[in-house]
Amino acid sequence: MNTNLELSKVSITLNGKQIVHSVNLKAVSGDVIFITGDNGSGKSTLLKAIARYLPVSAGDIFFNARHFEEMPLPEWHRNVHFLPQHNTLAFPVEVKELLIMAFFRQKKWYEAYTPHQWLAVKGMAERFGITHLLNRNAKELSGGELQLCWLVQSFLAAPPVLLLDEPTQYLDAKNRTRFFSILHEMQAVEPFICICVTHDLPFKKEDYGQVLNLSN
Incomplete structure (x- = not known):
């Protein structure tokens, strides 16, 4: 199913100060939009x-032509996945258990995860080069290792819209390159909308997506 996301003259005011002014954006499945701008x-x-x-x-947001205020939050979050810039773990958990949680909305609470889902975890972990971490306690990982786990979980969830806030902040040069390559490859196989806040654009950013500069 082709997904459409539209922002029409969206403004955001916090504590009496306008932070975002009249942003327009249209995206469909397969689009990658990098949001850049000054601090x-x-x-x-x-x-x-x-x-x-x-x-x-002020303004409006539409998902598949439905106004955001008409969609209950649980339905919105089933379709729009957000990975924040800073993530913490409230309790110890093995990496493989953290990753399989990507599928928790696809089953009833008492049902076990399927062999197919566990294979998907293994496959995505291999793509991101973290199979050696699967049996580790996620709370003991470095910032870069844990960030790779969150990215794997986000991609496994396969939402129609994926929002990423500085996804490469804790990654070294090798894994930054790996992330952008995997994002590009996945869009070619099963397109989705990806909106990514980043200062770390690939050299040929036009090959990877569009750029929305909020400083302009």
Whole structure:
């Protein structure tokens, strides 16, 4: 199914200060949009508003032509997945158990995860080069290792819209390159909308997606 996401004149005001002013954006499955801009230009704020973790003060957001206020939050979050810039773990968990949680919305609470889902975990872990971490305690990982786990989980969830806030911040050069390559490859196989806040654009950014500069 082809997905459409549209922002029409979206503005965001926090504590009496306008952070984002009248942003327009249209995206369909297969689009990758990199949001850039100076510090304080509202990049993360805009992403959180699309995810509906912050209120929109003016303008409209549409998902498949449905106004965001007409969609209950649980339905919105089934379709729009947000990976924040900073993630923490509240309790110890093995990496493989953290990754399989990508499928928790696809089953009833008492059902076990399927062999197919476990194979998907293994396959995506191999693509990101983290199979050696699968039996590790996720709370003991480095910042870069844990970030790779969150990215694997996000890709396994396969949402129609994936929002990523500085996904490569904790990654070394090798894994930054790996991330952009996998994102590009996955869009060719099973297209989705990816909106990514980043300062770390590939050299040939036009090969990877569009750029929305909030400083302009």
